[in-house]
Amino acid sequence: MTKRSLTARPHAERIPRVPVGPLAPVVLDECRKSLSERGYSRQSAAGIVNLAARLSLWMQGAGVGVGAIDEDLLARFVAAENSREFVCVTVKSSMGALRRFLIDAGYLTVAGADSGPATPTQVEVAQWCLWMRDQRGLTEKSIAACCYYAAEVLDLVVANGSVQWPRLDAQVLNGYIAERGHRYGVVTRAHIVDAVRCLLRWALSTGRLERDLSAGILKPKGTSRGLPRGVNSEQVAALLAACDPGTAIGARDLAVIMLLVRLGLRAGEAARLSLDDIDWANGQLKVTGKGRELILPIPVDVGQALTSWLKLRPVALDRAVFVRTRAPRHMMTPSAISGIVARISGLAGLRQIYAHRLRHTAAMDVLAAGGSLAEAKELLGHRYTLTTMAYAKVDLTSLRELVVPFGQVPR
Numbered sequence: 468m469t470k471r472s473l474t475a476r477p478h479a480e481r482i483p484r485v486p487v488g489p490l491a492p493v494v495l496d497e498c499r500k501s502l503s504e505r506g507y508s509r510q511s512a513a514g515i516v517n518l519a520a521r522l523s524l525w526m527q528g529a530g531v532g533v534g535a536i537d538e539d540l541l542a543r544f545v546a547a548e549n550s551r552e553f554v555c556v557t558v559k560s561s562m563g564a565l566r567r568f569l570i571d572a573g574y575l576t577v578a579g580a581d582s583g584p585a586t587p588t589q590v591e592v593a594q595w596c597l598w599m600r601d602q603r604g605l606t607e608k609s610i611a612a613c614c615y616y617a618a619e620v621l622d623l624v625v626a627n628g629s630v631q632w633p634r635l636d637a638q639v640l641n642g643y644i645a646e647r648g649h650r651y652g653v654v655t656r657a658h659i660v661d662a663v664r665c666l667l668r669w670a671l672s673t674g675r676l677e678r679d680l681s682a683g684i685l686k687p688k689g690t691s692r693g694l695p696r697g698v699n700s701e702q703v704a705a706l707l708a709a710c711d712p713g714t715a716i717g718a719r720d721l722a723v724i725m726l727l728v729r730l731g732l733r734a735g736e737a738a739r740l741s742l743d744d745i746d747w748a749n750g751q752l753k754v755t756g757k758g759r760e761l762i763l764p765i766p767v768d769v770g771q772a773l774t775s776w777l778k779l780r781p782v783a784l785d786r787a788v789f790v791r792t793r794a795p796r797h798m799m800t801p802s803a804i805s806g807i808v809a810r811i812s813g814l815a816g817l818r819q820i821y822a823h824r825l826r827h828t829a830a831m832d833v834l835a836a837g838g839s840l841a842e843a844k845e846l847l848g849h850r851y852t853l854t855t856m857a858y859a860k861v862d863l864t865s866l867r868e869l870v871v872p873f874g875q876v877p878r
Contacts, residue, residue, distance in 0.1 A: 488523030507794040617662035637683030656687040697828035709815040715779040722776040731829030734822040735801040
């Protein structure tokens with residue numbers, strides 16, 4: 468027997484080469500097949516299956532079967548593994564993927580919401596949501612955002628099993644807004660204030676409040692609307708040059724930036740773009756966002772960038788145009804789309820740029836080329852012309868024509 472060197476790297480306790488326990492071999496084979504279908508590399512899949520085999524061995528020692536798998540059992544398994552002298556690296560890196568497999572395969576049931584009686588705050592928030600949906604016509608995303616930012620203010624005035632609305636005053640509201648928004652930026656703090664104002668309007672309209680408290684809410688610092696900020700042509704060229712179209716990631720990043728800067732898409736609209744939304748025959752693109760659909764033409768350069776990416780696009784779990792290049796390969800999130808722009812701007816040696824600045828650039832390019840506000844509005848998909856009018860402030864060419872020559876009295 469070869470003696471192990473004292474300086475050799477320690478490793479976790481090995482498991483039998485032939486898996487044992489209640490998960491072997493059926494569940495382990497299902498796990499291996501599922502990971503392959505989801506696009507995991509052989510090495511990554513091997514680590515996850517190895518962790519599943521460790522779980523199976525531990526379950527055999529604990530005397531439990533497949534039907535006993537729940538959150539508590541997984542927590543006890545992780546605690547047992549972490550208590551070893553040398554912890555297997557897959558316990559930390561692969562537990563999330565193993566848990567997702569167990570859920571998808573039906574071996575682990577996700578704990579649902581508490582079926583107990585609703586709290587006073589939950590009862591009031593449910594009524595508020597109905598009002599926002601029926602009376603205000605807000606989308607489910609907007610309703611969820613309002614609840615996320617403002618619902619907790621009601622917890623401050625709960626007493627004797629009900630929400631005591633008379634206790635709600637400007638001091639309580641401003642204290643909540645300051646505490647809730649101290650870790651956020653300017654835009655999010657403005658969203659918190661808007662959500663609280665929406666809550667107050669509902670309470671006033673339904674008689675829960677006898678007077679309007681909105682006037683007592685302080686305006687968050689730094690929320691004055693400034694001019695839209697775009698990027699110039701040199702910066703756009705630097706962003707495009709920083710993408711390597713010879714690689715899958717580079718081709719994807721190039722297509723994302725082209726869509727944002729040429730068609731003015733929002734990050735969420737680019738993320739939700741599906742293969743079925745591209746009409747190659749007519750050269751059109753269907754964009755879904757803000758509760759409506761918009762049909763846009765596909766410029767030649769955008770079409771070329773999309774084609775280059777789709778040739779390299781890996782097989783994915785859904786039909787999203789932009790998917791993760793690492794498993795599990797599925798639709799990218801809006802924050803991931805914006806993160807692409809931020810990462811590429813760093814590679815290009817620019818100050819950090821996010822996706823919405825490229826949307827501003829698209830609108831400003833329309834006006835700079837002699838287009839009208841109506842054309843910019845159509846490109847951006849704005850519902851109201853007033854929203855698009857903000858870009859008129861940065862159309863310097865048109866503004867110069869309106870300036871009265873020095874010393875001349877207008878007639």
